Amino acid sequence: MRWSSCVLFCAAALLSCSDADNGTKPTSGPPPPPPLPTVEGLAGIEDLNPDPTILEVNLVARANTVPLFPGDETRLLNYNDSLPGPLLHARVGDRIIVHFRNEMNESTVVHWHGLRISDKMDGSPMIQNPVLPGETFTYDFVVPDAGTYWYHTHLHQIQQFEYGLYGGIVVHEKEAPAFTAERIFVGDDMRINSANQIAPFLTSGPDIGRGRIGNTLLVNGKVISGEGGEPVTFTIPRGSVERWRFVLATNALSYDLQIRGAEARVIATDGGLLPQPFPLDRVEIAPGQRFEFEVRPLPDADEVALEALILVLDENDNVVEMPFELARGTVEGEIEEAPAPEYPVVELPSTKVDAVTHSWALSGGVVDNEVQFTINGKAAFVGDTHEHVLIETFEPNVPVKIRLSSNVSPAHPFHIHGQFFQIIARNGQPVFEPGLRDTVYVRGAETATILSYFENPGRWMVHCHISEHSEKGMMADIQVGPPDEEEHAH
Numbered sequence: 001m002r003w004s005s006c007v008l009f010c011a012a013a014l015l016s017c018s019d020a021d022n023g024t025k026p027t028s029g030p031p032p033p034p035p036l037p038t039v040e041g042l043a044g045i046e047d048l049n050p051d052p053t054i055l056e057v058n059l060v061a062r063a064n065t066v067p068l069f070p071g072d073e074t075r076l077l078n079y080n081d082s083l084p085g086p087l088l089h090a091r092v093g094d095r096i097i098v099h100f101r102n103e104m105n106e107s108t109v110v111h112w113h114g115l116r117i118s119d120k121m122d123g124s125p126m127i128q129n130p131v132l133p134g135e136t137f138t139y140d141f142v143v144p145d146a147g148t149y150w151y152h153t154h155l156h157q158i159q160q161f162e163y164g165l166y167g168g169i170v171v172h173e174k175e176a177p178a179f180t181a182e183r184i185f186v187g188d189d190m191r192i193n194s195a196n197q198i199a200p201f202l203t204s205g206p207d208i209g210r211g212r213i214g215n216t217l218l219v220n221g222k223v224i225s226g227e228g229g230e231p232v233t234f235t236i237p238r239g240s241v242e243r244w245r246f247v248l249a250t251n252a253l254s255y256d257l258q259i260r261g262a263e264a265r266v267i268a269t270d271g272g273l274l275p276q277p278f279p280l281d282r283v284e285i286a287p288g289q290r291f292e293f294e295v296r297p298l299p300d301a302d303e304v305a306l307e308a309l310i311l312v313l314d315e316n317d318n319v320v321e322m323p324f325e326l327a328r329g330t331v332e333g334e335i336e337e338a339p340a341p342e343y344p345v346v347e348l349p350s351t352k353v354d355a356v357t358h359s360w361a362l363s364g365g366v367v368d369n370e371v372q373f374t375i376n377g378k379a380a381f382v383g384d385t386h387e388h389v390l391i392e393t394f395e396p397n398v399p400v401k402i403r404l405s406s407n408v409s410p411a412h413p414f415h416i417h418g419q420f421f422q423i424i425a426r427n428g429q430p431v432f433e434p435g436l437r438d439t440v441y442v443r444g445a446e447t448a449t450i451l452s453y454f455e456n457p458g459r460w461m462v463h464c465h466i467s468e469h470s471e472k473g474m475m476a477d478i479q480v481g482p483p484d485e486e487e488h489a490h
């Protein structure tokens, strides 16, 4: 992987992060649930509904300018004028109602990445008509699983996604383990030109081949790389134990995460808490994926740093790994040693089962002078036609193995909507990549085997999370259970 053309821009931290709404609401009848733990890092959002089990919000997509760099406003597309969009914060079993309004001059839809909700509310451009400029759509669903999720555009995604249409979702467990503090970090990269604006989109070459890689790293909407770039900062008292949630919202860039100055464990993946946390050495994260970490500052540490390890080109054009500090907690003050968090018992669906194996070949090539990416030789055409290809039908709650193989060099972070799966092998060898996932990183010339029970009926998109790949064909549908006749009326 190259992270070339890394012109490093002067950057400063002008976006601040505010505490999320901590959700205490008046109620009558049954005793109100305890307030949600505060999650720091993203803008909050006003809850219009007094019922403590309903989060009802207004979400507006529109053009906005953000002072990413000193003295310059960068033109973006954002949710509620915020980069990232505000944090949607709920408890498992809560209802979320989003009154969405499109104030942009182009169509869009909002996808709730990872949430196993109804396909009609999934923001799939195959099921949902695009929300046209000036129009509204109300998303209404109950959140079935605790975990770290995110929302983003699912239309004209190459541009809309790069321009900033994404935000975070945290769904707390019914009985959430107690931490001294919780934080969410959303990583992104943008390609910025010399005028400090989003650089033009290329329609050929490596931008299509491997997906658009930025020259500027961001965390929670703040530029952290380049001259003047600064990590997200906060203080962390000695003796504390924190929960850090990480979402990777890049278009194509993957990196390894590590945490310095702390005893850190991986406690959750895309689909929520693990049955057994494991020590964090470094962990690779691909576009669309999430991890959660338990973080305890080391007794002698002055700071705790979250770092991305990224392959870049040095001045001799050699690929070298470089650390980028994403977030830095200065160890300040001391509290009584926090007790170990009590994690709920988590049991994952068994992977030791007889399961039929299906194969999905991820490939690409040039057809009629156009680059096309395919699944099993088929390319979906999205654009404005939303014509999708149905590649598989599954019985709900029947385990199936899928071998996802990339026969050519680019890697594909492959996402299945509305379902969880587990990664059980790579190139036929068992792997230790525990936890429920909705996105698997299929590296170039590699086969990853996943196992899913397809527990959520409906018609679901499956696609590479690199927009250049999905929008040029690597996007299809699967049907779980019987089809809904009404669904394809448009």
Ligand SMILES: [Cu+2]
Residues within 6 Å of the ligand: 410, 411, 412, 413, 464, 465, 466, 469, 470, 474
């Ligand atoms: Cu891809």
